[in-house]
Amino acid sequence: MIKSLHDRDFYLWILEQTKLIERKDFEQVDWENLIEEIKDMGDNRYAKVSSWIIxxxxxxxxxxxxxxxxxxxxxxxxxxxxxxDVEGILTPQLKLN
Incomplete structure (x- = not known):
């Protein structure tokens, strides 16, 4: 199985996805991994806030x-x-969760 660029070189994958979006070349964007990474960013932010509050x-x-x-x-x-730290990362939506 050939690993995707996302799995081989995450930073390069980010750079490429950014360029594709900036060029509005939406057909080439790795949407599956991009969506997963965006979800992970939200989860990580929520976990940080929870940890600091604890x-x-x-x-x-x-x-x-x-x-x-x-x-x-x-x-x-x-x-x-x-x-x-909490104030710096807290958003209205995180306040509701």
Whole structure:
């Protein structure tokens, strides 16, 4: 079985798909893989937001229940960093999910 360019050289595949779309050569676009990659991008973004929110909750719980005075400043700083990360990637649709 011959591997497609998508499987052999993902970056080159991206460059080629971009050129095809820019030229409006839609007949040559690898739609099956392109659609899958777009879906994966959305899934990855959702997973990132979920992960950061879980980490924020974990750190808030540590602050409230562990109360290690030596770690409080660090945990608060991390919460702020995670919050900024979430805000940078959060979209109205992700807010609804």
């Amino acid at each position: 980490r924020i909750i974990q750190h808030k719980l540590k602050i409230d229940y562990v109360g290690d005075i030596n770690c409080l400043k660090h945990w608060r700083k991390e919460i702020e960093t995670f919050r900024v």
